[in-house]
Amino acid sequence: MKNIHLIANAHLDPVWLWRWQEGCSEALSTxxxxxxxxxxxxxxxxxxxxxxxxxxxxxxSPGLFQxxxxxxxxxxxxxxxxxxLQPDCNMPSGESIVxxxxxxxxxxxxxxNSLPTTAINFDSFGHSRGLVQILKKAGYDSYIICRPAKNGFSFEEQDFEWEGLDGSTILVHRSDENYNSVWGQAAKELMEFLPLKVEEExxxxxxGVGDHGGGPSRKDLQDLKELAENNKDYNLIHSTPEAYFKERITxxxxxxxxxKGLNPVAEGCYTSQIRIKQKHRELENELYSAEKMAAAAWLQCGRSYPEKEIKxxxxxxxxxxxHDALPGSGSPLVETDTLRLLDYGLELMSRVKHSAALALAQGEKRVKEGTSVILFYNPHPFDITGVFSCETGLPVQNWSTDFMYPKVMFEGKQIPAQAEKESSNFNLDWRKKIVVQATLKASSINRMDVYFEPIPKRPVFAEIVSRPKYILDNGSMKVVIDTATGLLKEYSVKGVRYLEExxxxxxxxxxxxxxWGFGKWESRxxxxxQLLTPHEAAEYCGLSEKVIPAVRIIEDGEVRTTxxxxxxxxxxxAYIRYHIPKKGSCFDVEIGVHFQEKEKYLKAILKTPExxxxxxxxxxxxxxxxxKDKETVSQKWTMAVDxxxxxxxxxxxxxxxxxSYTGREFGITLLRSAGYTSSDFIMGKALQEEQWAPRMEQGERFYxxxxxxxxAAEVERMIDREALVFNEEPYGFSFCPPEEGEAAGQFITIDNPQVIISAVKRAENFDGYILRVYESTGKSAKANIRxxxxxxxxxxxxxxxxxxSYKIDLAEGRLTETGLIEEYQAENRDEAIRD
Structure with a gap:
């Protein structure tokens, strides 16, 4: 008789149409x-x-737990x-999944004392191909999914071998019956499902009843028992995923x-509730850079590692x-709770980073009279050249109407610097946003001494709307802005054009x-x-007594033009700010949108010459x-390449x-104004009640x-490193050092841009530290780590x-390769840390 492995479960979303408190209560009840x-x-x-x-x-409920x-x-x-928990399986970094x-x-x-060998993510909206290597190195040999459904595959079989980026493979079961059964209908649904799978041995x-918990009912169990006793075709076994795969491979x-990746699935989830996605990335960036800084502060300066805060x-x-929080498929209350939780993590990491930075700044000489000091800690294992900014105060408040302009000294030389509009609007020349062009040394403190010289007033900049186009050419890069439209007219590097008008x-x-959905494809x-008129521009900018051009220079100096x-x-x-540096071949774009449209999605469209x-x-x-034919999902970068x-x-x-990239249009999806958890179902169309209902992304959003x-070869080689620097920015802060202790020196360097640090962190299973790295281009690489x-x-x-992953063995002076997933060993850790 054919074995049917019955996997009873209760799909229980901690949050979705409900908040975590209800998820907690339902877990206890189920x-x-x-x-x-x-x-x-x-x-x-x-x-x-x-x-x-x-x-x-x-x-x-300690008694229930026992x-x-x-x-x-x-x-x-x-x-x-x-x-x-069951996460989204596309947007978190590999490190986050680990x-x-x-x-x-x-x-x-x-x-x-349990160590499953079958991973499961029933409800995730697609699966990154990068998961395969992670699963294998985490000790899994199999994986169960429900999405994409069978219409997303070219074969009928539920089981297939999934190959990862590194060539490793894992056996995957695609459950075509999905993970839920209706209360009291399990036996009926089973008998409807089995004829569809007669070819399977x-x-x-x-x-099991799911989504809000529940699991098996007594009626379901009794029905399945009777079915098992009365049918002659199947042997029904209450089983486990591991038992199924063990028999399946025989x-x-x-x-x-x-x-390839198991995508796309529910493309709307790549953009819905964009603030959660942005803040999630921000916490990823802050957590992993804070860990690096905290590890450096302990190993170089003896500053205690903030284990509880990081945990x-x-x-x-x-x-x-x-998978219903990060993808934006939860209710408005879930959005609020998730943003609040992410802010909690960000607040913790802001304290960790600053404490580590102060420790790493030991040994710096005292501030010189009449100057201010700004410090940048570069957490990366390589020097980085670019534009960096930090706010500081004048050494003495300026009670005159002169404007104090900065001159910055770095490593004994004056470097390009300019003052830009500070974040405050207190109309006294006191706070300064200093912007510099510099090369910051790898994994160390970079000190800059700021001198100030008076000029008659805050700089003002020439108008550009009288010209049909505004050209910025720094010798390596040419950027042309159409003053009649406010849009980019040309972007070229070394004479080769990459963007059109x-x-x-x-x-x-x-x-x-x-x-979950995306776009009304029947209506394109x-x-x-459109560019605002001068009166509308002034109104949008909050200038009731002025009329201003809709396109204008707002900053200019030795470093960049904005x-x-x-x-x-x-x-x-909306506003767009083009930040164009005086050196280099790339530029930054800042977009702010005050959105009021409903059931629309918004893209920033870039047009390529071919x-x-x-x-x-x-x-x-x-x-x-x-x-190229679908809305796609990726992480820190997307690239059109030929x-x-x-x-x-x-x-x-x-x-x-x-x-998306269709024809010559490269579209970056900024937001969607869909309804919250809105889905047409058995009661008809959603959002038809005659009352106001919230839509996503109503208000200000920033990018x-x-x-x-x-x-192509050079951009592909460097892009992961550049994207890492863009996300994990050097930590800039203003500080008057007390001139105590010895300088920390460099923490870590890596000489190959293909090799990226994923983490430097305190170990979980021994009293030491872990270094995790990966190769980013798909080509074998060697790298020297110092x-x-x-x-x-x-x-x-x-x-x-x-x-x-490597154990940092200071006693032996070497890196020792270790497992990807750290096993917990209570005897090697303090009880306070464990709890």
């Missing part, structure tokens, strides 16, 4: 009821994952999956192979990655009200924002070619994930991009897209 059922029904096995839910039980431990020990309850798995596996190993069936020797911030980050136009498209209508243009569409307004052959994007621990023309155009972002064109001024100086080798 777990209590199901534990009783495992005692009542012989041979019944219940499966559940997500350590966060078990933590809630442990903290709020019963769960006993049930697991007796085999009535199976720990499934083993992650902390932390999710690490935290979950540590919890289940410590409290249940063994079958897996997920069942029945089939060869599976279909998939060698709490990492917990906030992981929870925000839940009407680039960076803001365009609204018809959208669905559904946060588009409405572009041009601002303001636009409108119906009741919506259509590029491919679109690539960064994914977990690597990169992948994206589908090897034949030897051209690449990369857009680096700090929290936008959706993009920052870097645009880089160049020869730490602590030469105490460690070692060459490492990585295959294409390979991830490796």
């Amino acid at each position: 777990f209590k009821t199901v534990e009783e059922m495992t005692e009542e029904f012989e041979e019944f096995v219940f499966n559940h994952n997500e350590a966060i839910l078990y933590e809630w039980v442990k903290d709020n 019963k769960l431990q006993k049930a697991v020990e007796e085999g009535r309850w199976n720990i499934m999956g083993g992650w902390y 932390r999710n798995i690490e935290r979950g596996r540590r919890f289940f190993r410590e409290y249940f 063994v079958t897996l069936f997920l069942w 029945k089939v020797k060869e599976f279909p192979r998939v060698s 709490d911030a990492a917990g906030a980050l992981i929870f925000s990655e839940f 009407e680039s960076l136009q803001l365009v609204c498209f018809e959208d669905t009200h559904n946060p 209508s588009r409405r572009a924002f 041009v601002e243009a303001v636009f409108g569409l119906h009741d919506s307004k 259509e590029y052959e491919a679109l690539h994007g960064q994914i977990m621990f690597g990169r992948e070619e994206l589908n 090897g034949t023309m030897d051209k690449a155009l990369a857009i680096i972002n700090n929290g936008t994930h959706g993009a 920052h991009f870097r645009i880089q064109g160049g020869a 730490m602590l001024d030469g105490r460690i100086n070692q060459e490492v080798s990585l295959g294409g897209f390979e991830v490796k």
Whole structure:
């Protein structure tokens, strides 16, 4: 008889249409009821994952938690999956996914002595190809998903071999029956499903009431028991994912192979609730740069490592990655809670970073009389050249009407510097935003002494609207702005054109009200924002007594020129700022949108001179070619590339994930004004009540991009490093050093741009530190890693897209390769740290 592995579960979203408090309560209720059922029904096995839910039980119902431990020990309850929670599987970095798995596996190993080998992400909206290597190195041999559904594959089989970027593979089961069953209908649904899978020699069936918990009902269990006793065709087994795969691989020797990401799925989720996505990226950036700084501060200066603060911030980050929080498919209350949680993590990391920076600044000489000091800590293992800014105060408040202009000395030389509008509007010449062009030394403090000289007034800049175009040419790069439209007319590098006229136009498209969906494909209508009139520009900028041009220079100096243009569409307004440096081949774009449209999506459109052959994007621990015919998802960068023309155009972002490239239009998706959790269902169309209903992204939203064109090979080689620097900016702060202690020196350097640091952090399983690196281009690489001024100086080798973790062994003066996921060992850690 054919074995049917019944996997009882209760898909329980911690948040979705409800807040975490209700998710917590439902976990307690579901777990209590199901534990009783495992005692009542012989041979019944219940499966559940997500350590966060078990933590809630442990903290709020210790007696029930002890019963769960006993049930697991007796085999009535199976720990499934083993992650902390089921995240979005596209937008978090590879490092974030490692932390999710690490935290979950540590919890289940410590409290249940369980180490699952089948990972599960039933409800995630697609899966990054970078997951394969992570899963293999985390100890998994199999994976269960429900999305994309079978219509997203070229074969009928539910099981297939998924190949990762590095060539590793994992066996995946695509559950075509989905993860839920209707209360009391499990047996009926099973008998409807099995005829569709008659070719399978063994079958897996997920069942149990879910989404809001519940799991098996007594009626379902009784019905399944009767079905098992009365049918002659199937052997129904209450089972586990691991048992299914163990039998499956004995029945089939060869599976279909998939060698790409399992996308797209629910494309609207790549952009919905954009503030969560931006703040999630910000916390990723701050957490991982704070860890590097805290590790350096301890190993170089003896400053204690802030383990609890980092653990709490990492917990906030992981929870925000839940697959109905980060994708923007939760309710308005979930959006509010997630933003609040991310802010909590950001506040913790702001304190960690500043404390580490102060420690790393020891040994700096006292401030010179009449000057101010700004310091930049570069957390990266390589020198970085670019434009950097920091606010400081004058050494003495200026009570005159003169404007004090900065002159900056760095390493004994004067460097290009300018004063720009500070963040405050207190109309006294006192606070200064200093902008410099400099090369910051790797992994160390960079000190700049600021002198001030009086000029008669704050600089004003020549008008440009009388010219048909405004040209900025620094010798390496040419940027032309059309003063009649406010749009980019040309971007060239070394005489090669990468963008054409009407680039960076803001365009609204018809959208669905559904946060998971994307676009009304039957209607491709588009409405572009238009340049405001001078009166409208003044009104938008809040200048009631002035009339100003809609396109104007707002900053200029030795370092860069900033041009601002303001636009409108119906009741919506926007500004674009072009930050064009006096050196280099890339420039930054800042966009602010005050959006009032409903059921629209907004793109910034860049137009290329010709259509590029491919679109690539960064994914977990690597990169992948994206589908040009679909809305795509990627991480810190997206790039149009053409090897034949030897051209690449990369857009680096700090929290936008959706993009498209159709014809010659490169579209960066900024926002969607869909309804919250809005879906047409059995009661009819959503959002038809005759009352006001909130839509997403009503109000101000802000964006920052870097645009880089160049020869294909060079841009592809450097893009991951450039995107990392753009996201994890050097930490700039104003400080009057007390001249105490000895200078810290350089913490770490890596001499190959292909090799990227993913983390430097305190270890979980020994009293020391972990370094994690990966190869970013897909080509094997060697790199020399030098730490602590030469105490460690070692060459490492990585295959294409390979991830490796190393123990930093100071006693031996070497790096020792270790596992990707750290096993928890209580005897090696303080109880205070563990708790």
